[in-house]
Amino acid sequence: MSTGSYWLEGRQPRSPSLKGDHQADVVLIGAGVAGASAALALADSGVSTVWLEAGTVSIGASGRNAGFVLQGTCERYSRAAAIMGHERARAVHTLSRQNHQAMVEAIDRFGIDCGYQRRGSLQLAESPSEERDLTESAALLNADGFVAQELSGDQLPAWCAEAGFRHGVFLPDDGELDPAAFVSGVADAAVAGGVRLFERSPVLEVSAPEAGDAYVRTPDGSVRASLVLACTNAWAGELFPWFRDLVSPVRGQMLATAAVPPLFHCPVYADHGFDYWRQDRHGVIVLGGWRNLDPHAEVGIEDRLHPEIQDSMTAFIHRFSALRGVEITHRWAGTMGFSRDGQPIVGSVPGSPGALAAVGFTGHGFGFAWLCGRALVELANHGQSEVATLFSSRRLIV
Numbered sequence: 001m002s003t004g005s006y007w008l009e010g011r012q013p014r015s016p017s018l019k020g021d022h023q024a025d026v027v028l029i030g031a032g033v034a035g036a037s038a039a040l041a042l043a044d045s046g047v048s049t050v051w052l053e054a055g056t057v058s059i060g061a062s063g064r065n066a067g068f069v070l071q072g073t074c075e076r077y078s079r080a081a082a083i084m085g086h087e088r089a090r091a092v093h094t095l096s097r098q099n100h101q102a103m104v105e106a107i108d109r110f111g112i113d114c115g116y117q118r119r120g121s122l123q124l125a126e127s128p129s130e131e132r133d134l135t136e137s138a139a140l141l142n143a144d145g146f147v148a149q150e151l152s153g154d155q156l157p158a159w160c161a162e163a164g165f166r167h168g169v170f171l172p173d174d175g176e177l178d179p180a181a182f183v184s185g186v187a188d189a190a191v192a193g194g195v196r197l198f199e200r201s202p203v204l205e206v207s208a209p210e211a212g213d214a215y216v217r218t219p220d221g222s223v224r225a226s227l228v229l230a231c232t233n234a235w236a237g238e239l240f241p242w243f244r245d246l247v248s249p250v251r252g253q254m255l256a257t258a259a260v261p262p263l264f265h266c267p268v269y270a271d272h273g274f275d276y277w278r279q280d281r282h283g284v285i286v287l288g289g290w291r292n293l294d295p296h297a298e299v300g301i302e303d304r305l306h307p308e309i310q311d312s313m314t315a316f317i318h319r320f321s322a323l324r325g326v327e328i329t330h331r332w333a334g335t336m337g338f339s340r341d342g343q344p345i346v347g348s349v350p351g352s353p354g355a356l357a358a359v360g361f362t363g364h365g366f367g368f369a370w371l372c373g374r375a376l377v378e379l380a381n382h383g384q385s386e387v388a389t390l391f392s393s394r395r396l397i398v
């Protein structure tokens with residue numbers, strides 16, 4: 001059994017590490033989905049860019065997740081409306097759907113082989129109160145012009161009965177993909193477009209004291225640029241102290257099984273999104289979550305396994321008669337960046353006028369980060385971006 005991510009198996013570094021002193025218009029930090037999106041937009045704009053990644057492309061959460069491309073935040077829609085206000089919830093939800101569409105355009109544009117499918121997603125209730133939540137959310141989604149179909153009893157897939165699920169909501173527009181293959185495909189396109197990528201090049205120090213003046217240092221090199229773009233999500237507070245209280249590293253556990261005949265026909269989300277699983281194009285089931293079993297331990301940036309949570313995940317898999325005794329081939333962990341209010345933070349970094357950041361995706365980066373990474377480049381090129389206005393850091397300044 002491997003303790004690395006199923007998606008990262010066999011992926012090798014594609015570029016050297018940074019050595020010596022370099023100059024560029026922009027220095028971009030972080031090669032996850034947000035950084036890859038920014039890199040591509042920079043390549044498309046013809047901006048001279050050095051792109052630095054501490055590990056390798058998609059080594060962070062972007063190569064360790066479940067590969068769901070969902071609409072909305074990690075809160076169910078009705079709860080999101082209660083927390084952030086109905087109009088804002090609708091705007092945020094709409095943006096995540098646009099984010100999905102923009103990712104599809106990138107997949108088509110570059111022919112990225114990432115197993116993308118749009119089979120919808122299924123949200124399942126674990127309790128009567130969650131059933132009421134799902135019903136309320138579905139009603140509000142439909143009232144706002146989104147599509148949500150309530151399902152119960154025999155309308156649900158046959159395996160639901162075995163696992164004790166009686167009620168769910170199907171969202172037909174959601175998708176899924178191999179997240180590392182997607183990010184790698186975009187990174188290749190950005191590099192082909194002229195971006196200079198350096199892997200195994202952790203930024204140790206950033207200085208961005210005024211607009212037009214930025215400097216970063218790695219163990220063996222440095223870059224002087226006009227602007228720093230930070231796409232470092234869970235690590236945001238390490239380079240910019242301002243993010244320390246706003247973006248918290250939170251760990252998630254995952255496992256993958258040997259390939260099995262088709263059972264799950266779309267991504268599934270249960271227990272308020274704490275538990276999630278899907279079956280990929282090869283028949284492999286990837287399953288993650290159960291973080292609520294020990295939320296206080298599952299914090300910090302160490303990608304370590306949590307044996308009890310992993311055991312619970314295995315026990316759940318073995319609940320299905322078709323999966324009894326199925327081999328677990330991979331177990332791994334990854335780190336998400338949870339923002340204080342559960343929404344991304346995009347745009348200026350208070351105290352660092354020469355820097356912009358897109359961070360805090362709170363477990364739903366594939367629902368938002370593509371447009372947020374691109375928004376940084378819109379801000380840099382044009383001084384404004386609707387996405388950055390929606391997710392401006394100003395809302396968090398008290």
Ligand SMILES: Cc1cc2nc3c(=O)[nH]c(=O)nc-3n(C[C@H](O)[C@H](O)[C@H](O)COP(=O)(O)OP(=O)(O)OC[C@H]3O[C@@H](n4cnc5c(N)ncnc54)[C@H](O)[C@@H]3O)c2cc1C
Nearest residue numbers: 030032033034054060061062065068203252334364365366
């Ligand atoms: C177990 C798990 C399951 C998830 N499931 C889903 C899902 O199904 N759907 C979904 O939408 N989201 C999911 N997420 C969340 C999603 O993976 C993230 O929101 C998304 O990948 C964030 O992308 P990012 O580019 O902002 O960050 P990351 O992918 O984490 O990239 C940040 C990069 O910055 C680099 N970096 C950090 N500091 C430095 C530095 N000083 N110098 C250089 N480089 C640096 C890191 O090495 C890393 O590669 C899940 C996350 C986890 C952990």
